[in-house]
Amino acid sequence: MSVFAPAKVNLGLSVLGVVPAGQPHAGYHRLHTLMLPLDVGDELSVTPASSLSLRVQGAELPTDERNLVYRAAQMYLEAARGQAGAEIVLHKRLPLASGLGGGSSDAASTLLALERLFPAGVDLAALALRLGADVPFFLGPGAALVEGIGERLTPVRLPSVHLVLFNPGTTVSAADAYRWLGTGTFTAPLDVEAIRTALLAGRPLPYRNALQQGVLARHPEIAAALAALAAADLHSGLMSGSGSTCFALAPSREQAEAAAARLQSEYPDHWIRAASSVPRQSG
Structure with missing residues (x-):
């Protein structure tokens, strides 16, 4: 299965404050941002396999738990009990650490691909938020107002x-x-x-x-x-x-x-x- 992982831009980004101590996600920044997916991005190839493996083409990146794609796949496979693994190839086309959400999009696209390959009723939104604040956005279909630490999304036309x-x-x-x-x-x-x-x-x-x-x-x-x-x-x-x-x-x-x-x-x-x-x- 081939999956497109779109880049995003923020059509404005406001930081409202920090989540107070004693509340969930204490210390995280509270965001108010309008995010827009684009027609440029990375691509992933995902194939069922007997174990989990990751290869990266186009960039020097780790291929183990230090990579969000590997972690996303590991988390999904653990949640979808009984699924053996997947062979994933990440074709990296976006620049690294660039504000385009590449790593987050790659992780979300991994979750979506595995859900299609191994349907198991897994809560993708919960897994996405554990992976990073931007990841939940990339599970959605288009532009969205993103609030909280990234978990509250409202579609915007x-x-x-x-x-x-x-x-x-x-x-x-x-x-x-x-x-x-x-x-x-x-x-x-x-x-x-x-x-x-x-x-x-x-x-x-x-x-x-x-x-x-x-x-x-x-x-x-x-x-x-x-x-x-x-x-x-x-x-x-x-x-x-x-x-x-x-x-x-x-x-x-x-x-x-x-x-x-x-x-x-x-x-x-x-x-x-x-x-x-x-x-x-x-x-």
Whole structure:
């Protein structure tokens, strides 16, 4: 079975605070973010086998419990008692630690593939949350408002979105990005309806990324990526998630592809892609 694992961008990310001591998930950050799956991503091949194994093509990544794909498969197979294993090949196409949710999407796609191969009534949402805050989103079919620590998802109907992704080759860990946020810079919830209205009208989006300022202060190359996107006549530039990938919007797929081609010729050593929003697809 071949499964597509889509990238995502955050159409705004607000950090409301930290879950207080004594409550479930104490110490985690409380999020309010609009997440959108894209038509670029990784792919996985999953085949029933007598034991669990993982191979990675396209990146130097561990193939044991240190890899979210392996852990997702291990957790599912343990929950679906009586299932022997699977041979998984991860075709890695997204840059690592880039704010596009690649590892989380790979893990969610692993759960979905195994559910199709070995139906057993397993609670995928519960497993996904144990794997990471972004993983539950990738179980769903499309754009969603994500709240709490990532476990509360509300589907949001959005028009088609076309954009250019620009990764300057820098890796940023989510732990660092949240640490750089500090405790005095929490932000208010996003105005999701205002974002949706601006998308429908083709206007600049009224959004923010609460993590962006702290990351840019330490990684000027990410600020340069945002400047390059703006110079390419794209609008609403923003860092996605904890970085380092930035994106900006275009009126059409054709204009996004043209801008991406110009930027790639100007920055040949960087990862630059045109992308569009799509519902999750697998086959």
